Amino acid sequence: MLLRVSSDAAELSADMTIVTAAVDAGDGGVPAGEALRTFALAAVDALGSDDSTLVEARRSVVVAVGEAGFANAAGIAAAFNGITRVADATGTELDEMSEQMSPVLLDDLDLTPLR
Amino acid sequence: MSDLIDLESSFARPEVVDAVTAALESLARPGTFFTGAQRVAIYRQSRAARTCSLCAERRDAVSPYAVDGDHVAADGLSAVEIDAVHRISTDSGRLSEKWHGDVGAGGLDDARLVELIAATTTGIVLDTLHRGLGLELPGVPEPVDGSTTGSVSDRAVIHSAWVPTVPPESADETVADLYAARGGDIAPFTPNIIRALTLVPASAVDFLGLLAALYVLSTDEVPVRWGITRPQIELVAASVSAHNDCFY
Numbered sequence: 001m002l003l004r005v006s007s008d009a010a011e012l013s014a015d016m017t018i019v020t021a022a023v024d025a026g027d028g029g030v031p032a033g034e035a036l037r038t039f040a041l042a043a044v045d046a047l048g049s050d051d052s053t054l055v056e057a058r059r060s061v062v063v064a065v066g067e068a069g070f071a072n073a074a075g076i077a078a079a080f081n082g083i084t085r086v087a088d089a090t091g092t093e094l095d096e097m098s099e100q101m102s103p104v105l106l107d108d109l110d111l112t113p114l115r
Numbered sequence: 116m117s118d119l120i121d122l123e124s125s126f127a128r129p130e131v132v133d134a135v136t137a138a139l140e141s142l143a144r145p146g147t148f149f150t151g152a153q154r155v156a157i158y159r160q161s162r163a164a165r166t167c168s169l170c171a172e173r174r175d176a177v178s179p180y181a182v183d184g185d186h187v188a189a190d191g192l193s194a195v196e197i198d199a200v201h202r203i204s205t206d207s208g209r210l211s212e213k214w215h216g217d218v219g220a221g222g223l224d225d226a227r228l229v230e231l232i233a234a235t236t237t238g239i240v241l242d243t244l245h246r247g248l249g250l251e252l253p254g255v256p257e258p259v260d261g262s263t264t265g266s267v268s269d270r271a272v273i274h275s276a277w278v279p280t281v282p283p284e285s286a287d288e289t290v291a292d293l294y295a296a297r298g299g300d301i302a303p304f305t306p307n308i309i310r311a312l313t314l315v316p317a318s319a320v321d322f323l324g325l326l327a328a329l330y331v332l333s334t335d336e337v338p339v340r341w342g343i344t345r346p347q348i349e350l351v352a353a354s355v356s357a358h359n360d361c362f363y
Contacts, residue, residue, distance in 0.1 A: 030350045036343075040351045041358050043247035051246065058249055068342030071126035074247030075329035076343075076351045082240035083308060083326065084361035088207040089199075089232045090311045091215060091277030 032064035039070075040077035125248045128340075134328030135244070135253070138237050141321045143256035147266055148227045149234065151258035156190035157231060158238040159255055160197055164204035174206045195221035196231060203235045208360025215277040225278040226267045226314055233318035240325060264317065271314040280310035289316045297323050 027033030039061040042054040062070045086092070122132050142158050145151050164170050169186065173179040179202070186197040199218050202210060218228060245252050270287060271279035281290045283305045290313050297309045312319035330352070331337065337345050 028350070030346045031344070032347065033350050036347055036351050037354045039247070040355050043243055044355055044358060046246050054246070055249075058247075065347070066342045067126040068128075068340060069347070070342075071128070071131075071248060072329075072341045072343045073347070073351055074244055075127070075131055076348055077247055077355050078240045078244035079326050079329040080352045080355040081243045081359065082236040082322070084356050084359040085203050085207040085236045085239060086232055086311050086322070087308055087361055088210045088359075089203045089236075090229070091210075091212060092307045092311045093275040095275075095307050 032061070032069075035060045035064035036073055039073060043074060043077045044081050121250050122245075122248070125250060127244075127248065128328070130328045131244075134325050135241060138241055138321065138325045139253060139256050142234060142237060144259050145261040145263045146234070147230050147264050147315050147317055149230055150191070150263060151260065153191045154234050155255055155258045156192050157196075157200055157234040159190065160192065160200040161204045161235045161238040162242065162252070164201035167201055167205070170201050170205040173202075179206060179209055193222060195223050199223060199228070199231055200235045203232060204239060212277055229278055229312050229315045230318050233312050233315070233322045237322055237325060240329070244329070266315075266317065268314055268316055274310070275307045276311060278311075279314050280307075281313040281316075283310075286313075287316075289320065293320060293323060297327065 028037075030036075035057070039054070039057040042051070042057040046054040058070065061073060065073065122135060123129075127135075142154050143151050144154070146154050149157065167186075169182070169184045172184070173182045176182045186194050186201060188194045189197060192200070195218055202214070215228075219225070223231065242252050268281050268287070268290065270285045270290075271281045273279050274282060281287075283291070283294050286294060293313070293316075294305045294309060309323065312322055330348070337343065337348060
């Protein structure tokens with residue numbers, strides 16, 4: 001939801017389906033989107049396993065958004081790797097506000113099966 | 116302890132370095148129900164889960180209940196506690212209300228579970244950050260001796276989760292301050308995720324303190340020095356969430 005709100009505010013035409021697309025699906029209307037997604041998912045997946053994908057993704061995101069952007073992208077990926085687990089493990093439900101805004105978005109992203 | 120020289124030279128903002136230090140210290144200290152040694156053991160188990168063959172088998176199965184097997188007690192943690200750490204670490208998207216009931220029946224009541232969730236996910240956040248930045252994982256901290264506090268909120272109710280959470284309207288000072296600080300520009304609306312750990316206020320304060328250094332819950336513009344825009348931030352956030360099969 002915040003991706004839609006923020007991209008509208010920035011006058012971008014973000015394609016919401018990029019969130020669940022394959023990592024090589026392009027930027028989705030967000031500058032450096034593909035590099036950021038590839039890096040974030042590689043960081044999450046690399047824990048305990050070979051991180052050769054992550055090494056390459058790290059280089060690409062530094063080129064795309066610079067060193068500060070890279071470090072903050074790592075932080076956000078880390079934060080959400082934790083937040084999602086808190087939500088899942090506590091059984092936290094979607095907020096009413098988000099619930100009302102979500103049905104179309106759920107269909108767009110094919111996320112309805114996760115409910 | 117993490118090599119802060121490396122973290123400091125990794126372009127991480129100073130507040131991130133400070134938050135990592137605080138989070139590691141928090142993990143090592145006695146908590147609400149778990150001793151410092153047990154909290155450190157939770158951190159170690161969250162790492163061990165990534166190479167656990169039982170967890171790998173469960174994750175690949177159609178249902179985690181399709182796989183027989185149990186974790187065993189170790190490191191001062193019960194088998195139920197270790198299993199919970201492993202499930203949260205490797206397959207949280209398929210945790211269910213049945214799972215919540217099962218761990219409760221196994222002795223992991225809601226308050227103890229909330230602290231375990233906070234400690235487990237703190238470890239995961241720290242490790243993901245370091246791995247993402249290309250750093251060695253933080254050294255597991257030495258546990259600190261001392262007594263647990265047993266301090267649980269008596270204002271928590273079942274609202275929007277399996278575990279009780281504190282409503283904003285009846286929050287005491289600690290939780291009220293937390294809500295005010297983390298609501299950003301959408302306060303007084305309190306997202307359910309901010310409430311999630313408030314049954315054990317110390318756990319909520321510690322975990323959200325770490326998150327606050329990494330992410331801002333707001334639709335305001337992000338400081339230019341972050342080098343990344345709000346749409347880029349939300350793309351990363353949403354992508355990780357979808358990847359982790361997290362509906363929230």
